[in-house]
Amino acid sequence: MKKRILLLAGGQSGEHEVSLMSARSVLAALPRDQFDVTPVVISKQGRWLPPTGTQQALESGEAPTGGDLVLHRVASAEGYDAVFPLLHGPMGEDGTIQGLLTLAGIPFVGSGVLGSAVSMDKVMTKQVLASAGVPQVEWRLALRREWRDQPALVEGRAAELGFPLFVKPANLGSSVGISKVSRTQDLAPALDLAFSLDRRVILEAMTSHKPREVEVGILGNDAPVASPVGELSFEAEFYDYETKYTEGRAEMHIPARLPREVAEQVRETALKAFRALDCAGLARVDFFYVEETGELYLNEVNTMPGFTTTSMYPKLFEAAGVSYSELVTRLVSLALEER
Ligand code: ATP
Ligand code: MG
Ligand code: MG
Ligand code: MG
Structure with a gap:
């Protein structure tokens, strides 16, 4: 019997377009002899689009308005064996x-x-991982209300970290709303931007030098495995939205050009983080490696990483001998597995 899969894409976040790109690849790759796949695109307004609207959105990369409220669709989704919330x-x-x-x-x-909520929030992630002994950069939390009513308090926290520092919405991705701040006068606009996107903002000390950016994929439930380590290189100041999604701006290196023991440490730390955060199925765990000093910091855990055929996560597993379509098939089996 074929498994009936509901593939959700789009969504209300600043990463709507990225999700549509990932969904097109997954839709094409789920083997049709095993799966009956229904894609549903969620518009930026949070409405679940009917088949025509979904088709249109997947083709054009942009969702029209209209559609149902979420709850109606979930009620009628009972006939599905599994959902792939991409x-x-x-x-x-x-x-x-x-x-x-x-x-x-x-x-x-x-x-x-639990795993999704904690991993999405960069502050909660840092707190949980600190208690697991995972090395991370220095950071401070700021709330929108504090920035509005007591800006000096927030500026004081930034001063404790020193420049340059990073200002990030606590709950976002694709570098949306992230600024690298090198001068006092750039702090306020960076905070305004981040607070326009989230109530919680994290201030992060920058690594001592421009870091090497290394990433590792984790696959599995309660017996997860780590992929080889990959690396991204680029010219930009940091790995911002444009660098991430403009063809040719960043280069992927698999395996990462790292000493063997560092690569091993990355994989072990990523598995430790995956377990500490109670993740399941998949995650891409991102690290900063400071070549000059040998420091290794865990940056963040993405529980639903970019998933086009050229994205880092599937490429890492391809390097481990798992093809893209085997990977999506495996993810559905993991969803159905008893834990
Ligand atoms: P993703 O698309 O991977 O979910 P994100 O939006 O969650 O990304 P981060 O990975 O936290 O954002 O940061 C984006 C980029 O900013 C990093 O890849 C890195 O280039 C740079 N960066 C962020 N924090 C730091 C830091 N503390 N020190 C040095 N560089 C940093
Ligand atoms: Mg992220
Ligand atoms: Mg992300
Ligand atoms: Mg990242």
Whole structure:
């Protein structure tokens, strides 16, 4: 019997377009002799689009308005064997959809409510991983209300970290809303931008030198495995949205050009983080390696990483001998597996 899969894409976050790109690849790759796949695109307004609207959105990369409220669709989604929530960022990668699917009793690909919510929030991730002894850069939390009512307090926290520093919405991805701040006068605009996207903002000390950016894929539930380590190189100041999504701006190196023991440490630390955060199915764990000093910091954990055929996560597993279509098939099996 073919498994019926509901593939969710788009969504309400700043990563809507990225999700549509990933979904096109997954849709093409799920083997049709094993799966009956229904794609549903969620518009930026949070409406679930009917088949014509979904088709249009997947083709054009942009969702029209209209569609149903989420709950109507989940009620009618009972006939699905599993859901593949290929959504990035808030309202998709952060435990909200996962909660809805848990309530509806439908198995789904990826982490549950807890793992998704904690991993999406950069502050919560740092706190949990600190208690697991995972090395991370210095950081401070700031709330929108503090920035509005007591800006000097927030500026003081930034001063403790020193320049340059990074200002990030606590719950987002694809570098949306992230600034590298090198001068006092650039701090306020960076905070305004980040607070326009999130109530919680994280200030992060920059690594002592421009870091090497290395990433590793994790696959599995309670017996997860790590992929080889990959590396991204680029000319830009940091790995911003444009560098991530403009063809030819960044180069992927698999395996990463790292000493063997560093690569091993990356893989072990990533597995430790995956377990500490109660992740499931998949995650891409990102690190900074400071070549000059040998320091290694865990940057973040993405529970639904970019998933086009040329994205880092599938490429890492391809290097381990798992093809793209084997990978998506494996992810659906993991969703159906008893833990
Ligand atoms: P993703 O698309 O991987 O989900 P994201 O939006 O969650 O990314 P981060 O990975 O936290 O954002 O940061 C984006 C980029 O900013 C990093 O890849 C790196 O280039 C740069 N960066 C972020 N924090 C630091 C830091 N503390 N020190 C040096 N560079 C940093
Ligand atoms: Mg991220
Ligand atoms: Mg992300
Ligand atoms: Mg990242």
